[in-house]
Amino acid sequence: MALDFGRLGFGAAAIGNLYRAIPDADARAVIDQAWAAGLRYFDTAPHYGFGLSEKRLGAALAEIDPHRRAIISTKVGRRLDPTLDADLSQARQGFVSPEPYESRFDYSYDAVMRSYEASRGRLRRDCIDILYVHDIGRFAHGDAHEARMREFLDGGFRAMEELRRTGAVRAIGLGVNETAVCEEILAHADIDLILLAGRYTLLEQAPLDSLLPLCAARGVRIILGGPFNSGILAQGVRHGGPVHYDYGDPPASIVDRVRRIEEQCDRFGVPLGAAALQFPLAHPVVASVIPGIGTTAHLRSAIAQMAQPVPAGFWLALRDEGLIDARAPVPAGMAA
Template sequence: MPPVFPPCAASQLRLGLGGAPLGNLFSAVTDDDAQALVDAAWASGCRSFDTAPHYGHGLSERRLGDRLRRHPRDDFVLSSKVGRVLVPDAGAPRAQHGYVDILPFRQVWDFSAAGTRRSVEDSLQRLGLSRLDVAYVHDPDAATHGARAPEVLRQVIDETLPALRQLKQEGLVRAIGLGTNDVDVVLQVLREADLDVLMLAGRYSLLDHSALPELLPQCVARGVRIALGGVFNSGILATGTRHGAATFNYAPAAGTWVERTARIEAVCEAYGVPLRAAALQFPLAHPAVEIVMLGARQVAEWEDALAMLQHRIQPGFWTALREQGLLPAEAPTP
C-alpha cells in the first residue's frame, strides 16, 4: 500500500501536526497563535494534519480549515474523526472534556450509519473543504464507554465502518481507520474488518511498548499504516521526572512509570541525548509507523520537535537501553 501520509518531498519530514491543542485542550490558544503554529508547521515541510469534532467542539476543525484552505488541496493530508456528533446548544458549558473556551455545542455519541455520514459532512463544512483524506472512528473503547463498550464495538463493525466505506466510494473520504489508545479494541476490530490506517495514541512509545508484540506485526502484515500519537505519553517523556509532577496517559504518573522514565533519563544523560529526542525518534524506526503526530500548542514547541528529530543519537544509546531492559529485544531502533 502506498504511503497514506507522504512526507513533503523537500524535507522528508515524518512529523504531522495534531490538532487537539488548537481546540483549547486544557488552556486557551489565541486565534493568532493557532494561525502562527499551522503556518510554521507548513513552512517547515509538514503536510499531514489531524483534527476531530471533539477538539474544542469544532474549534480545532475551523482553525485548521481556515489556514489549510490557502494551499492546494492535493498538497496536504487531513484527517478527522467520527463517533461524536455536535448539537447546537446556547447553554452548553464553555469548558467540557478537558477543553476550555469551546464552541456552543454538546457532544452526542453516534456510531450509526446516519450519524457517521452526518459527522463527516459536518466536519467538511467546518473545515470548508470537500473531502477528508482519513476518517478515524474515535475512541470506541472500554475506558470511554464502560459497560456499553461491547455494544459500541459491535455497532462500529456493523454500521460505522461500512458507512465509512460507502463515503470512501463517494470520494468524501480516502482512507478509513480507528483513532484510539486501546490496543485490544484494534485487535478485536481487525478480526472482523479491514482498516487502511490507525491513529494509535500512547501505546508505542519509548516507555510503553504494549502495541509491539501483536498489533504492530499485524499492521505490517495487513498493510495498515500507523499515524502515531502520544509519543510523550501525555507529558512524562517531554518533561521527564525531575521537574515537578509527571503525567502519563493524561493522569498523574504511577510510580512504576516514574521509576522507568528515571532510568531512561539516566541513560540519556550518560549519552548526551535529550529525552524528547529519543521519544520522537524511537517509534519511527518501526516499519508499521508511517508518521508521528505532534500535538503542539505553540510555534516554539513545534520548532523544538524539529530540532529533536534532527538530534544525532549514536547507536550505543539504544544498545544501552536494551541492556538495561528498557527496550524489548524485538523493538527496531533508528
C-alpha cells in the first residue's frame, strides 16, 4: 500500500457543520484553497453532518480533481437513519445540518456494505481509498463494548476485508479516540492504518509504551487526528477564555502542563500550534497530521504553523522540563 498522504491533511468534520452552520460557498472555498495549497489527503465520514461533509467534499473534488489524485478516507460503523420531526436548524449530535438524518451505530456486515455504497455516491468516486471503522471501542460504547466488538469482528470487519480484497478500497483501518481498542483489534485483524485522534500529541505520549512499537512491527501507519487535543493546544490557556481538552473541560494538571509548554514557546519564539502540529510527525509510524479545517483562516494558520521553523533547543527544553516523554522522537529542528 503506497499512499503519500503529505505531512498535513484535511479533517473534514467542520465542513459537515460541526457545532455551527457553514454556508456551502465557504465550505467550497476552504476545499479549493486546500487543494491549491497542495493538500491531497481528505478525511470525512457519513456522521459528519449526516452526509453533508461527504457531499461537499465530493462535489468540490469532482471539479478540481478530475484525475482522482486526492486520497480520500471515510468511515463505516454508523448508519444514517431518516429523522422525520427534528428541527434541522438546531444541532443534532453536534452538527447543524440540513440533511434529514441522524446516525446510529451499526457494525454489521450489511450495514458496512450499505454505508460504503452510500459514501461512494456522495463522494462521487468509483472507489474509496481508505475505509476506517468509526468509534469502535470502550471510549464510545462503555459496557456495550464487547457486544459491539463481536458485531464488528463477525460482520463489519469481514465486509471491510472483502472490499479491500476486491480492490473497492485500497486500505482499511480504525478511526478512534483511544489506544486500547487499537491493540485489541491488532490482535485479531489485519489492518493497514489507524486514524488516532488526540492520543499521541504534544500533551500525550502514552502510545510510546506499546501501541506505536506494535504498529512499527506490524507495518501499520498512524494518521494523527486531533493534534490540538480539542483546542487547548491551538489557543493555549493564558488568554482567560474557555478551553477544551478531550471534548470537555481540562483538568488542572493539563492546564498547568500547557501553561508550562507555553512558557517554553515564549522562550524560543515558537507558536504553540506549530509545536503541536509538528511534534507527532517526528515518529516514524506517523504518516500525516490532520487537524479539523473549517475556514480558510484555519487552513492558512495550519499551513503557516507547519512551515514554522522550530529550533532544536525547544524540543530539548521540553524534554529537560519533563514536558514530553524522553523516548519520543522530536523533529530535526534548527541548531539551537
